[in-house]
Amino acid sequence: MEHDFPFAVYPSLDGRVVFITGGGSGIGESLVRHFCAQGANVTFVDLAEEPSRALVESIKADGHRAPDFIPCDLRDIDKLQAAIRATQEKHGAIRVLLNNAGNDDRHRTEDVTVAYWDDRMAVNQRHQFFAAQAVRPMMRDAGGGSIINFGSITWMVGDGDCPAYVTAKAAITGLTRALAREFGPERIRVNCMIPGWVMTERQMRLWLTPEGERQIADRQCLQDRVQPSDIARMALFLAADDSRMCTSQNFIVDGGWV
Incomplete structure (x- = not known):
């Protein structure tokens, strides 16, 4: 259940240039909505054009600053980095990067081919590095920035039904720590x-079975369901100047999964 009580406003995000991957649906859609509501200057990329364009129109109708949408398959690194450059040329330096895009399709070890494995790395991990590579010079020259990579608790709890996805998401923690150390002197x-x-709609449609509901009840400390907005609000904090001394960390929003 989404809540309607008031949440924080971050003045430092007003007008800030924000780039979001996988912004057309799910967690990404909530990220786009929340950053636009803060007055940020948002550009997002996604493979799915129809829902992405509908999201832009919906945000316009809400009276917020409309985001820019650039169609992009993140497996094409050249196009991803071109979208980042186009955003800089239109709006100025990107100060916040949210590496959100991913896909958690289920699979068994015996069914994984080399081509499938490589595709899962490309969809879930590789683009995060190359997006960070592209925004680094503009963040440095602008005096700093915030990069938020998106991992998953699947590797922490050892989910057994998507080993390629789990591997990719575990790697993001290592990537985060390496980039934080390298980029830190540049603020x-x-x-x-x-x-x-x-x-998300996808999770509920595909996997939220009665067994899944029981698993949540058994394993979450908090019994409310984690909503996309819960993730977005933590991302707002990490993007804003309020978190200026937070780096190289994992921020877990899972209701206390044990």
Whole structure:
């Protein structure tokens, strides 16, 4: 259940240039909505054009600053980095990067081919590095920035039904720590968001069975369901100047999954 009580406003995000991957649906859609509501200047990329364009129109109708949408398959690194350059040329230096995009399709070890493995790395991990590579010079020259990589609790709890996805998401923690150390002298913060089982439309449609409901009840300390907005609000904090001394960390939003 989404809540309607008031949440924080971050003045430092007003007008800030923000780039979000996988912004057309799920957690990404909530990120786009929340950053636009803060007055940020948002550009997002996604493979799915129809829902992405509908999201832009919906945000316009809400009276917020409309985001820019650039169609992009993140497996094409040249196009991803071109979208980042186009954002800089239009709006100025990107100060916040949210490496959100990913896909947690289920698979068994015996069914994984080399081509499938490489594709899962490309979809879930590789683009995060190359997006960070592209925004680094503009963040440095602008005096700093915030990069938020998106991981998953699947590697922490050892989920057994998607080993390639789990491997990719575990690697993001290592990537985050390496980039935080390298980029820190340039006042670029790099953190990792680790969502739990988030109640996106896709998750509820594909996997929220009665057994799944029982698993949540048994394993979450908090019995409310984790919503995309819960993830977005933590991301707002990590993007804003309020978190200026937070870097090289994992920020887990999972309701206390044990």
